[in-house]
Amino acid sequence: MELESIDTQKWIELGTDYGLKVIGAIVIWIIGSWIIKKIRNGIAKVMAKQNYDESLQKFLLNLIGWILKILLILTILANLGIETTSFAAILAAAGLAIGMALQGSLANFAGGVLLMIFKPIKIGDLIEAQGELGVVKEIEIFTTKILTPTNKEVIIPNAALSNGNITNYTTEGKLRVDLTIGVSYDADIKQTKEVLMKVLTDNPQVLKDPAPSVNVSELADSSVNFAVRPYATVADYWDVYFGTIEKCKLALDAAGIEIPYPHQVEIQKKG
Template sequence: MDISKYLEIAQNFIVDYGIKVIGAIVIWIIGSWLIKKIIRGISKVMSKNNYDVSLQKFLLNLIGWGLKILLFLVILSQLGIETTSFAAILAAAGLAVGMALQGSLGNFAGGVLIMIFKPFKIGDLIEGQGELGVVKEIEIFTTKLTGLSNREIIIPNGALSNGNIINYSTEGTRRVDLVFGVSYDADIKQSKEVIMNVLTSHPKILKDPAPAVTVLELADSSVNFAVRPWCKTDHYWDVYFDVTENVKEALDKAGIEIPYPHQVEIQKKG
């Protein structure tokens, strides 16, 4: 038996693969250090931009695992192992998971967009997908609202982010749009003064922007006024209901008639 031949083969094997193994270990050490640095840097950027905590954790985990898989493939390539099959398996698995969770991924993507661009925040009064309510909680897949009748409304983030969103809280003030009709026999200037007195005397109606009372239309049986007071968003419904009641009382007190439908019955004698 030629021992020297086998020793030479073993030596060549150790030299060839030893260098590869050492290289793989070096790549693993440096790669792991770089991944930690990258994750730490992304975390600082997210914290600086006030990203949602749950979104930060999810994205950091997702990026971390992606970088670790990439590092694993680089190490396999360094060891001389064919990585094409691994990449194909990962791609196929990703496609299968994506198809199975298509709706959930859409909601996740919508949640990410909402948390990044922040079209609304917790406590805002918004309208979206035909629902109106105060934002109670923003989650990865859904957004929870508290409806005006204290209902809990859960809207998928995919649909919410792809539709129109009306945020009533962004500007801090809202205009209350009301319409009141008076008789054609009533004096227009007097009617406007009576309504305006109601608006200017209400403590929750803002002076700036100033409230407005204008003739909206000459309807079939009434002259209709567009009444437009402004208030803080939190006072909207107080102003809405108070003005509706107070204007009715003020018009009655001034002797100004508010028209209402009349029904005429015609009887034919036989």
């Protein structure tokens, strides 16, 4: 009878001890889950205010949620008296193995995250990067797609894009069109500048601010070269570029100003 009393007392003590730990674990889980939810909601609000990409928001929120839940589970296991060092070591080893296996993909993912957070480019921007010129069509987690002027889709890994130089032609909203027009040495410089400037000022697609300019840029071997510099919006760039070349040629012809071209001299030797 006395032995049974001792066994019963031990079971009660064990039950009380572990029962309290289980109840504590449940309480920790409930409170921890509530805190995780609040943290995710707070981060989601910050991302929404910063206009983060929707796909990036979902991915980061899920990633943060899983990390916090793993930490919560480890906390609960420690509260129950279970050794968590081995679990942490297994998680660290698994993370290292996955990181080594997906090194390139992770670099592209990190590059995509940086592009979406700092936003050096956005969809619709005309950019030049990695030797390619085109309009940004899509920014994904691992790659960015641009559409070239020849209507070719170019896919650039985000790691290379985020670590390289990016020229964004759209950011300022205005682009300078750089043209060089050559005329004969016999041409009157003042008249030529007036003719070329009139071409620019008469074009409604050429911006008034910044003002266009025409200046002598070079005394070349067979021509006096003028730097013709109109400004245009990104959308009108190519129209201004090609239209200005054509209109300058027509205007110079109408003014009787010669545009030099290569001459070939044939020398015949009489025997």
